[in-house]
Amino acid sequence: MKKVEIVVDSVYLSRALEILEKSQVSGYTVVRDVLGKGERGLMRGDELADVFKNSYLFTVCDEETALKIAEEIKPLLKKAGGICLLSDVVWVPH
Amino acid sequence: MKKVEIVVDSVYLSRALEILEKSQVSGYTVVRDVLGKGERGLMRGDELADVFKNSYLFTVCDEETALKIAEEIKPLLKKAGGICLLSDVVWVPH
Amino acid sequence: MKKVEIVVDSVYLSRALEILEKSQVSGYTVVRDVLGKGERGLMRGDELADVFKNSYLFTVCDEETALKIAEEIKPLLKKAGGICLLSDVVWVPH
Amino acid sequence: MGAELLLQNVLNPPVLMFLLGLGAVLLKTELEIPQPLPKLFSLYLLIAIGLHGGYELSKSGITADVLKVLLLAMLMAIAVPIYAFFILRLKLDVYNAVAISATYGSISAVTFITAGSFLNSIGVSYGGYMVAAMTLMESPAIIIGLVMLCLFAKRNSDRINWAEVFREAFLNPSVYILMGTLIIGFLTGEKGWKAMDPLFGVLFKGMLAFFLLDMGILAGRRIGEIRKVGVFLIAFGILLPIFNAMVAILLAKTFALAKGDAFMFSVLCASASYIAVPAAMRLSVPEANPSLYVTLSLAVTFPFNIAVGIPLYYSVTNTLWG
């Protein structure tokens, strides 16, 4: 299985989740309020508006879905900043 | 080394940690209050009780221990929901 | 690309970030206030001072930089505790 | 129930704040009161009600009348989850029936508080021992629910850990803090209350209004799930509270409780838990669906009681006591 990790500006979290839902992943996990630094500078998350704050989310899915998500999230990350990572994991079934 | 990642309903966090302790991992790291969506629906974490809230935890250990943990956590995840992932990492010694 | 994950005592977070900056990573992501257990005992994060609290951070970079960071973070982890992990990821470009 | 009583109840800042929170979700405003601020408010309200109840109790003393009320409370706390269970079994499996009946057997402190604030605004008083009654009524339903589970479910593996269940029932944070501050209020009496009054007395209504804004948001978020709950459960979530309240009022009349106490007692019986019991059920009966019992309690019964139930139960009490 593939793990898709995404860091995105918090104001765009719901858009990112929409993309996941559309790709019909079986689930996802979100850590709100992570900080970070990247091209767009420091995101300390201390402003009153949700500007300057990131969210970190990941989903586990098969390779095909992962590549689809990676493709569909690109325009959002281009516009709003953020990163998208892919890696291999084993999902222990239960 | 193996990294074992677990997402579990927050009310069952202490049970999950007990399983890790029993398997004698050298340590673990926990992010409380992560949100998520899976079979059991949306966990927004906004209820007054700790219902609908996940915790995310990971531990790094050797392969044998990792498989043992994966085996022992199964019944808990079956009962209470959640996921368990395994992946390869290199632990930089210090 | 390599993902470097670091868990470090929160009072030493700024030192760890300094090391990343010095190694000229293109960015990093930080989850403040994670809990954990390791050699130095339980970090519940509930004290009034920031003692007993960890931060979790990761950066994605090329292998060379990753090894450099791993090398430079060692003395800090030796002194203050914590872990450093390396793994393989694919960074989806945008 | 006169329309003006209903209006008088609704045209109150706390109730309107609840509606404001509800509207915030329905209009998709992204208003939220992020954690742990709701915990701050709920802690505050529990401490305030405990300290004040204890203080009142220290004035009245623990008389035979007080014991009578406590016994009635105990009785209803045991009876309600039992008959609720059998009603629910008509349509639901054992697990969900257990979880929902426990939810309705227990109480909601915020409903109690809102009723107290309503009573206060129309100039009727009630005894501080009603807080003790409330505290007593939180836990039994959890135990009763799990006894039902043992009797009627066929779980062999993974048997119930009774030690943990009793701890969950009697030492969950809500019960503990209420009980503890009740005792503190009782022990420190007049002098203690005078020191605590500025924070835990004078600010009470404002804090309630603030908290109800959040309750409205939480209820609003669950409203989308009401449809999934089904007609039977929605009817249950409105009719059972009314039924419980009527039983309580009749009992109160039979045992000659004072008017204010009778009303508060009926509110306790009509209210359903959305903090302590759901947390316990999630742990002890994972087979039950939390979306059902939390949604029903938070998005159906709580708003119903706040907006309609309170004036309704009051007008019945008022008619009977005159």
Next chain:
Amino acid sequence: MGAELLLQNVLNPPVLMFLLGLGAVLLKTELEIPQPLPKLFSLYLLIAIGLHGGYELSKSGITADVLKVLLLAMLMAIAVPIYAFFILRLKLDVYNAVAISATYGSISAVTFITAGSFLNSIGVSYGGYMVAAMTLMESPAIIIGLVMLCLFAKRNSDRINWAEVFREAFLNPSVYILMGTLIIGFLTGEKGWKAMDPLFGVLFKGMLAFFLLDMGILAGRRIGEIRKVGVFLIAFGILLPIFNAMVAILLAKTFALAKGDAFMFSVLCASASYIAVPAAMRLSVPEANPSLYVTLSLAVTFPFNIAVGIPLYYSVTNTLWG
């Protein structure tokens, strides 16, 4: 403006708390007010100002004079972002000009509140309908900004989603909560306010001081970025507010507003948003650089208004009204 007026403004706990927060960052003390505590304070202030404004409005009623003020407010809320946009276009690209002009077209509730507290301390009053005016002035700038964007930017792909824009403008949390509590205060009148006063009235100044400590910290953190903002924008961040205030005062004089109202109106026009508008701009105009508009509003205009602007606008008003 007399030196003693300036001193009287600065030697106030709220303003000094702001400076304390600023100093905490400049001296690198690691003092911080962690999330979500600032949200608690900002929610509290919005609710308090809304409830109180609504209560005052219920006393005065909605008269022709009130409507006059609301119309003037509307006028300025539309005019300011338009002329600000053209000034900004002298040096900036369309996107940043849109975002900054929207920021300055809208208002800052905390600046308004601090001005009210200043007015209060020198014994001048203002009408509760000024809160309604403030609420009206929050949103239009967002719409105007995006209309400007459509007219002057050449974005073909990814067109503006107007439904979402209107929701962001009129149903963002600040506007919603202000509007809602204004109505609640209006509906519940005297009796409602009496119940809410201990929390939302009596504690108001203390909470403002507490919150300004945090505003100082946030402003301090942005101060390092002021250099990057450039001389043109810094001048803009000080001169535009003064200009807006003067236009407002002249308008107020022409239409014979009362002195207190005129002053509060000038403060509204002079203030810039750092919560609602930046959130909306981040979403609708991602091409604009948030470091510019947030820094300018929070680290230049807000401190300027708090420390110098308020006594300045007051002394002008005072001279004209006598």
Next chain:
Amino acid sequence: MGAELLLQNVLNPPVLMFLLGLGAVLLKTELEIPQPLPKLFSLYLLIAIGLHGGYELSKSGITADVLKVLLLAMLMAIAVPIYAFFILRLKLDVYNAVAISATYGSISAVTFITAGSFLNSIGVSYGGYMVAAMTLMESPAIIIGLVMLCLFAKRNSDRINWAEVFREAFLNPSVYILMGTLIIGFLTGEKGWKAMDPLFGVLFKGMLAFFLLDMGILAGRRIGEIRKVGVFLIAFGILLPIFNAMVAILLAKTFALAKGDAFMFSVLCASASYIAVPAAMRLSVPEANPSLYVTLSLAVTFPFNIAVGIPLYYSVTNTLWG
């Protein structure tokens, strides 16, 4: 010390709330006050004590008597960590001796506040300059501790960064906020305090009680580790405070301090830091074990002072001053 004095101290809502928090952990109730709510309370208490102290100071002025108290405070803040260090070296390595002696050389604001509330409840007053004394006593122990480290430890690599140490000592958040609000209270005097009193004065005792609930929980969580701390350190954590208090009382008598001031001074000397110093030690002396110094200060000395120390030091003072 009469039993009734002890009882009078314990039968106070704040102290009982501390015990309630302690009990919550011992009974495993899962009650918690999640972060950052404790930060809200501790910030509130620091601001309140600073503003009030500054206000009192503005009334009394900075007289020779005030300077005398400040000098005595400085003296003890330097002496205590030195003799504590040598006592600790009997059993501990240099690093832990440094960290613990710094902890006991500094002060605990909540202990000071609880003592003030106790004094208040028995009708004795103390000077506002005692807050200035407290502020002065926070930092020196950190410096002294690190000087000891340089003198007695043989660390060659990784030498101490004195600039950072001084910043940690004199500009840590607690010291900064106390100092800052003290100055604000002093500058704004009567008028400023009147505006701040409703939040930072009237609510003070209630907030203290609320916060002590959390302190009880934190202390309770550390109680399991007391065994690991060892008999020597437990004895140290009780006897050193008593010894420090007695030295302070004798000094106060010698220099003819007023009774209330003498008592508060003894409490300052008896108390140990659990916020500012542990944070500084974790950074500057990572070789020391934080479980030792935090546990000792929070789970041994703090409860001892709150429950037994305060009435004990008072009864000694009372006997000497009559």
